[in-house]
Amino acid sequence: MEKSDYIFGIRAILEAIESGKTVDKVLIRRDLGGDLARELLDKVREYDIVVQRVPLEKLNRITMKNHQGAIALLSPVGYHKLDNVVPQLYEDGKTPLAVVLDGVTDARNFGAIARSADCAGVDFIVVPERGSASVTSDAVKASAGALFYVPVCRERDTLTAVKKLKENGYLIIGASEKGVENYTEADFTVPVAIVMGAEDTGISPEVLKQCDQLATIPILGNIGSLNVSVAAGVMLYEAVRQRLSAGFSNK
Numbered sequence: 001m002e003k004s005d006y007i008f009g010i011r012a013i014l015e016a017i018e019s020g021k022t023v024d025k026v027l028i029r030r031d032l033g034g035d036l037a038r039e040l041l042d043k044v045r046e047y048d049i050v051v052q053r054v055p056l057e058k059l060n061r062i063t064m065k066n067h068q069g070a071i072a073l074l075s076p077v078g079y080h081k082l083d084n085v086v087p088q089l090y091e092d093g094k095t096p097l098a099v100v101l102d103g104v105t106d107a108r109n110f111g112a113i114a115r116s117a118d119c120a121g122v123d124f125i126v127v128p129e130r131g132s133a134s135v136t137s138d139a140v141k142a143s144a145g146a147l148f149y150v151p152v153c154r155e156r157d158t159l160t161a162v163k164k165l166k167e168n169g170y171l172i173i174g175a176s177e178k179g180v181e182n183y184t185e186a187d188f189t190v191p192v193a194i195v196m197g198a199e200d201t202g203i204s205p206e207v208l209k210q211c212d213q214l215a216t217i218p219i220l221g222n223i224g225s226l227n228v229s230v231a232a233g234v235m236l237y238e239a240v241r242q243r244l245s246a247g248f249s250n251k
Helices: 010-018 035-046 056-062 082-091 107-119 137-142 158-167 205-210 228-245
Strands: 006-008 023-029 050-054 070-074 097-102 124-128 152-155 171-175 192-197 213-216
Touching (some): 006 010, 010 023, 010 035, 023 056, 056 070, 082 158, 097 107, 097 228, 107 228, 158 171, 158 192, 171 228, 192 228
Parallel strands (some): 023 050, 097 192, 171 192
């Protein structure tokens, strides 16, 4: 982790929040107490920032400097909310294309997916608050800067986000080896959210149940699956192919 990705010390974190820096999450030593710690907890709740109680060893792995039991992880870009992004796209007359990441934890995979998403004209990416890669400098580098352009919506959890998208008329297409439908047979010309699962376990069972279609990419070799960022690129460019064939603008 680069030094630009975090700040440490309770007072420094409080000042960073007050100054408007985009804080991804705050890590606080599990047994930390006292008035200053309570002030920090009140502040992160006020600004709806994710907070995690962690053991001292985790903080020390980030920095051995005098962190006072608290480290704030910073984001190079601000996060968005589905409640704001979804209606605006419809008001703009768009047929939205979104990517939902369910447990993708590797920053390089996240960045690579964002790069493909930007090239494919994706309107936004959804990530959960916990158990997911964040917008760090490593992710931005892997995205070749795409994360500065594609809005990232961070929601409480993937299941809630998917249900919200369904309520707003999105077709939920899960990329899964459990699917029986070839990915080219899925309909990407309607409002669509493509769900990509975790690198090791795929889409979680509860999210799988919410998918309207499970699309599979044929595997002809000896390795059982594609890297998640490669699979995302395959799915997205099928969406591009269908949308251009249907007369969608390529801008």
